[in-house]
Ligand SMILES: Nc1ncnc2c1ncn2[C@@H]1O[C@H](COP(=O)(O)OP(=O)(O)OP(=O)(O)O)[C@@H](O)[C@H]1O
């Protein structure tokens with residue numbers, strides 16, 4: 440089947456019409472950071488079986504900012520869980536940085552998750568017995584042990600999100616929006632290269648939405664990859680690409696060529712290609728001088 444990736448700006452987006460099916464195709468010769476091939480995820484058995492992912496083909500290059508849209512129950516969270524190694528596809532392949540995830544050991548997967556993936560969960564998943572400071576410091580503690588400098592770093596990050604007066608609050612003392620900002624700070628504290636955000640601004644007012652989206656944009660500019668589930672079409676202006684899902688399938692895949700995030704994404708791909716070309720020339724020259 441032919442693969443197509445449309446190009447458009449975020450203002451002219453329309454919902455997919457019945458029968459219109461588009462699939463993602465890679466943008467270049469770079470090894471994609473994420474590649475799903477015919478990924479299927481089925482929950483339950485027999486009469487109770489639910490197909491949450493139904494043969495998803497998806498290629499994401501490092502440095503893309505992908506918005507994921509679609510109706511409730513179409514498989515968006517399941518897709519993020521598979522990409523973030525929290526769940527595995529029932530069938531099909533998942534290649535992370537070109538390596539088949541099925542071949543990675545459990546400890547390697549856990550290391551990748553801790554170091555490279557930042558999750559903003561749809562239900563936040565804060566640990567109720569820890570205060571704000573400790574919740575956000577936790578990923579650093581897993582990685583490098585408890586350290587006073589970590590807490591200073593976390594305090595600075597909390598300030599960015601307007602939470603400097605909430606460090607010693609327990610999660611139950613926070614408003615929905617504050618809880619959400621804590622969850623986002625926790626996802627970003629490790630400086631992950633892949634950020635998976637499940638409706639990160641769902642409960643926030645426009646001012647706080649802007650703070651979060653500006654922070655994600657800053658992180659994106661540092662050559663990181665972002666997958667963000669959203670129901671808010673206004674947020675597409677921050678993305679370089681949008682995929683629409685329906686009934687566990689990707690039904691539309693569009694590059695948002697007029698957005699700044701698209702320029703950022705393509706700049707990094709072309710810079711990496713240039714560096715690889717340069718390295719190849721050096722290797723060729725080195726090979727010739729040996730002869
Ligand atoms: N652990 C599970 N066990 C059984 N079914 C599940 C499980 N997780 C998800 N599902 C089902 O898989 C389908 C996709 O769920 P998913 O959470 O991915 O949807 P979603 O697109 O994120 O929806 P929403 O926008 O409401 O968050 C749903 O029908 C859901 O009921």
Ligand SMILES: [Mg+2]
Pocket residue numbers: 515516517561637
């Ligand atoms: Mg969901």
